[in-house]
Amino acid sequence: MIPIAKPCLDETEADAAREAVLSGWISQGPQVAAFEREFAALVGAPHACAVSNCTTALHLALLALNVGPGDEVITASHSFIASANSIRYCGATPVFVDIDPATYNLDPECVADAITERTRAILAVHQMGMPCDLTSLLALANRHGIGLIEDAACAIGSQINIDGRWDLIGRPHGAMTCFSFHPRKVITTGEGGMLTTSDSDQDRKLRLWRQHAMDVPDTVRHGSPQVIFENYLFVGFNYRMTDMQAAIGRKQLGRLPDLIARRRALAARYSELLGNLEGLKLPHEPEWARSNWQSYCVRLPDRVDQRTVMQNLLDQGIATRRGIMCAHREAPYASNKQRHDLRQSELAQDHSILLPIYAQMVEDDQVRVAKALRSQLGY
Numbered sequence: 001m002i003p004i005a006k007p008c009l010d011e012t013e014a015d016a017a018r019e020a021v022l023s024g025w026i027s028q029g030p031q032v033a034a035f036e037r038e039f040a041a042l043v044g045a046p047h048a049c050a051v052s053n054c055t056t057a058l059h060l061a062l063l064a065l066n067v068g069p070g071d072e073v074i075t076a077s078h079s080f081i082a083s084a085n086s087i088r089y090c091g092a093t094p095v096f097v098d099i100d101p102a103t104y105n106l107d108p109e110c111v112a113d114a115i116t117e118r119t120r121a122i123l124a125v126h127q128m129g130m131p132c133d134l135t136s137l138l139a140l141a142n143r144h145g146i147g148l149i150e151d152a153a154c155a156i157g158s159q160i161n162i163d164g165r166w167d168l169i170g171r172p173h174g175a176m177t178c179f180s181f182h183p184r185k186v187i188t189t190g191e192g193g194m195l196t197t198s199d200s201d202q203d204r205k206l207r208l209w210r211q212h213a214m215d216v217p218d219t220v221r222h223g224s225p226q227v228i229f230e231n232y233l234f235v236g237f238n239y240r241m242t243d244m245q246a247a248i249g250r251k252q253l254g255r256l257p258d259l260i261a262r263r264r265a266l267a268a269r270y271s272e273l274l275g276n277l278e279g280l281k282l283p284h285e286p287e288w289a290r291s292n293w294q295s296y297c298v299r300l301p302d303r304v305d306q307r308t309v310m311q312n313l314l315d316q317g318i319a320t321r322r323g324i325m326c327a328h329r330e331a332p333y334a335s336n337k338q339r340h341d342l343r344q345s346e347l348a349q350d351h352s353i354l355l356p357i358y359a360q361m362v363e364d365d366q367v368r369v370a371k372a373l374r375s376q377l378g379y
């Protein structure tokens, strides 16, 4: 069986988790602090704040921009439902706009058309690790005085060229960037998330929010020779990461360069194996973007049925997934009147499939996937 994805974990991560357990400090503590420092240094952000997952990261990022009831946040329907749900957590309304079918990312012209006086923020997704058109979206956000949050759940290690310089996603351009360490992403801590920002006041607020706005963290009280009484400054949350997760995350960060190099090689090989097939559209990497290839998504020819192709591949021991979901087609959003055309989003969901890609994937397996797909398409 060739799986769709596979986390890259071995004794290194197991030992790190074991050490954290035996240290006696297992909730948010020294490992979380070290993971944050290393993550911030890696992506080139002044601040990185670890949280329990990317959904909670998105929630806090939106709160940090004062998104609340009555506000609109423009985002893609064509994304994991967490993007839309985080907007609803704030009592705000997600305004879904269509994607550019070449990149599966927000079409800046559609975003421009959707801005109203109620728009508080743009939540821009780097879908499947492919950077979205941040340059255009930032220009729009700045022109209208609204905030931009990056949903970089899938985009750790992806790069974007802005103003002639290649930056890793997470180096602050908009207000905040949110990452996920779910096992389906390029590096994992089981569950986990990270927020990066250049604004130290915002970073301080995130750190309060994630532990019930307690003004003196337990790590500080634990190490103090004096008795300290803490206060709770406002209504916060428990969005903490554990030290076991952070210890695993630090080891995963060390693997990141190799994981990305391997994924880039696999993506390039898929493009060779599947190139020049009439009607099959391979992923497009704009010249200003370098994907981490969290997923490799192909658009099937219109003449074939997505489910049939997927089932036939599964029967041959090859797992695939359909194109990214559309939130507006799911129960929580189905009753929303959609203001904007979402045709490209729906076509992408219905006519694309994700092929297996993971760092340990061997050449033979990749050739098997490509052959099986070619034969499904009649080539």
Ligand SMILES: *Cc1c(COP(=O)(O)O)cnc(C)c1O
Pocket: 053, 054, 055, 056, 079, 080, 082, 083, 125, 127, 151, 153, 154, 179, 180, 181, 182, 192, 193
């Ligand atoms: C995975 C994912 C999320 C949610 O991340 P969790 O860490 O599972 O909460 C959010 N947005 C996108 C685009 C994702 O792919």
